[in-house]
Amino acid sequence: MGIFTKKSFIFIYGPPGSGKSTIGKQLANSLGLPFCDLDDEIELVTGKEIIEIFQIQGEAKFRDIETKVLKNLLLGSPKVIALGGGSLCDPQNRSLVENYGQVVCLYANHDILCARLKTSKKQRPLLGSTNEINSRLSALLERRQDHYSSFTHILDNSNLSIEETTWQIQIILGLFVIRGLTEDCHINIKYNGLSSLGEQLRSHGWTDRIIVVSDSNVAPIYSAEISSILEKSGFHIAQETFPAGEKSKTPQNCSEMWNRWLGLGIDRSSGVIALGGGVVCDQVGFAASTYMRGIHWAAIPTSLLAIVDASIGGKTGINLSQVKNLIGSFHPPAVVIADPSVLGSLPVDELRNGMAEIVKSAIIADPYLFNLCDSRISGLQFQNFDSNLWMEVIKRAIAVKVHFVQIDPLDKDQREVLNLGHTLGHALEKASDFRLRHGEAIAIGLVCEACLSVKKKIADEDLPNKIRTILDQLGLPSTIPDFIDRDYLVDSIRYDKKAKNGKIIFSLPIRIGEVKIGVVIDHDDLKFLEEV
Numbered sequence: 001m002g003i004f005t006k007k008s009f010i011f012i013y014g015p016p017g018s019g020k021s022t023i024g025k026q027l028a029n030s031l032g033l034p035f036c037d038l039d040d041e042i043e044l045v046t047g048k049e050i051i052e053i054f055q056i057q058g059e060a061k062f063r064d065i066e067t068k069v070l071k072n073l074l075l076g077s078p079k080v081i082a083l084g085g086g087s088l089c090d091p092q093n094r095s096l097v098e099n100y101g102q103v104v105c106l107y108a109n110h111d112i113l114c115a116r117l118k119t120s121k122k123q124r125p126l127l128g129s130t131n132e133i134n135s136r137l138s139a140l141l142e143r144r145q146d147h148y149s150s151f152t153h154i155l156d157n158s159n160l161s162i163e164e165t166t167w168q169i170q171i172i173l174g175l176f177v178i179r180g181l182t183e184d185c186h187i188n189i190k191y192n193g194l195s196s197l198g199e200q201l202r203s204h205g206w207t208d209r210i211i212v213v214s215d216s217n218v219a220p221i222y223s224a225e226i227s228s229i230l231e232k233s234g235f236h237i238a239q240e241t242f243p244a245g246e247k248s249k250t251p252q253n254c255s256e257m258w259n260r261w262l263g264l265g266i267d268r269s270s271g272v273i274a275l276g277g278g279v280v281c282d283q284v285g286f287a288a289s290t291y292m293r294g295i296h297w298a299a300i301p302t303s304l305l306a307i308v309d310a311s312i313g314g315k316t317g318i319n320l321s322q323v324k325n326l327i328g329s330f331h332p333p334a335v336v337i338a339d340p341s342v343l344g345s346l347p348v349d350e351l352r353n354g355m356a357e358i359v360k361s362a363i364i365a366d367p368y369l370f371n372l373c374d375s376r377i378s379g380l381q382f383q384n385f386d387s388n389l390w391m392e393v394i395k396r397a398i399a400v401k402v403h404f405v406q407i408d409p410l411d412k413d414q415r416e417v418l419n420l421g422h423t424l425g426h427a428l429e430k431a432s433d434f435r436l437r438h439g440e441a442i443a444i445g446l447v448c449e450a451c452l453s454v455k456k457k458i459a460d461e462d463l464p465n466k467i468r469t470i471l472d473q474l475g476l477p478s479t480i481p482d483f484i485d486r487d488y489l490v491d492s493i494r495y496d497k498k499a500k501n502g503k504i505i506f507s508l509p510i511r512i513g514e515v516k517i518g519v520v521i522d523h524d525d526l527k528f529l530e531e532v
């Protein structure tokens with residue numbers, strides 16, 4: 001059950017016709033949780049239909065029964081519960097469920113609710129017969145308007161399909177499960193979520209020994225705290241640290257790690273935690289994927305880039321003879337705990353690196369996220385950290401990656417969109433002899449690839465400028481620096497590992513929120529880079 005602890009019930013609430021049962025079922029399925037409909041449970045327990053209880057015993061008695069059945073359900077394991085449309089009008093019920101988890105209140109406009117209710121077979125005592133629905137629903141909505149709008153998580157699904165509504169709820173809650181790789185990967189994005197790390201791992205079946213692996217920058221800040229949280233939950237903890245930086249992603253480091261794990265008696269019943277940025281996630285993930293043919297690992301990503309990118313998707317890798325990520329595997333962490341509070345200690349340059357990947361995700365599939373990356377987030381001042389804004393930005397960026405990983409877990413075709421900005425970006429990193437940081441190179445790559453889209457007539461002329469404006473606000477570069485040798489740059493792209501017979505395959509933006517994969521580019525198309 002992964003990231004779900006006693007307090008992680010999910011309650012789907014809202015007026016009649018808002019889709020609580022259908023959506024609740026779908027959400028439970030996506031998250032691998034049991035599902036329960038409170039009204040169905042009441043009918044099961046009492047042996048009577050809801051309408052019968054209302055008619056014979058009255059609403060007050062019904063509410064009593066509802067509370068009792070609800071309390072009983074909360075004694076069991078976490079699940080998704082579709083509540084009755086008026087069940088939380090009672091403040092005691094409301095505080096009860098809010099203590100046990102999160103409530104999402106669905107909403108839709110009157111006409112849509114009405115249309116849905118008229119085609120539904122379910123009888124609703126407060127709405128009367130089909131020809132009374134319209135007026136009775138209006139009165140009910142008016143009565144409960146303040147009540148429904150008082151919830152923290154409200155989702156208007158008037159124009160959303162069942163799948164879209166479910167996905168939006170997952171983004172709101174910051175909960176995702178990726179399937180289709182060596183094991184399911186449960187992702188939990190929660191501010192201060194690390195405080196319940198022990199419970200979360202226990203609920204995932206982790207039992208005894210855990211080794212926490214980190215790098216020399218992150219370990220002094222977080223290792224002791226993480227170990228103490230885990231020890232309080234009864235785990236036996238060992239800690240391991242290696243020097244920070246890309247240079248540590250080596251077979252030698254891997255072999256040292258395996259030997260230490262062997263010495264500590266780490267086996268398939270133990271767990272390994274990668275606590276750090278993308279380097280730690282890649283290195284530990286790869287070591288875990290091969291040790292004893294694969295042991296469980298969990299990721300606690302601490303850099304923005306690792307939170308939105310490196311910890312998600314199951315790819316692990318190390319470098320060989322300077323070739324990046326040449327040796328690797330698909331072995332996702334069983335659990336990713338993304339707690340943005342750790343970003344408080346991350347240097348601003350590293351935040352910028354991560355922001356470049358977030359802008360990339362926004363261009364790929366989320367125009368709303370693109371707008372969020374505007375001036376409100378620029379400056380990247382964590383002293384003025386608006387945690388709600390950051391949470392939303394991070395959840396939406398992760399959602400983009402999860403979506404494409406889920407439809408193409410083994411990176412065969414569609415996941416290629418995630419490469420946006422990277423074909424040019426990698427060539428820029430190389431041509432700058434790595435003076436450009438990864439995020440800077442990707443930022444320039446995003447603008448140049450948008451220019452290429454314009455040249456290929458698949459995007460409007462203003463697209464590069466739209467992207468450039470956001471990058472400028474974030475303090476990221478958007479033009480190729482003078483010190484880059486243009487000929488060398490073009491050659492690097494031509495000899496990219498994905499080039500075939502002199503043709504290079506790009507993922508190119510069409511507009512903000514849409515990318516075309518598999519665009520064939522030949523040498524002449526790249527000539528414009530000589531003048532940028």
Ligand code: NAD
Nearest residue numbers: 217244277278279280302303305306309310315342345346
């Ligand atoms: P990194 O791990 O080197 O972290 C950047 C720097 O920030 C390091 O010095 C690190 O010690 C420090 N740091 C991290 N978290 C901190 C914190 N909370 N407080 C203070 N300092 C902190 O690099 P990165 O940018 O996180 O990741 C880049 C790596 O990720 C590359 O090796 C890249 O290949 C890999 N990557 C992998 C994937 C994947 O799918 N597997 C995807 C993208 C990138």
Ligand code: ZN
Nearest residue numbers: 357422438442
């Ligand atoms: Zn990248």
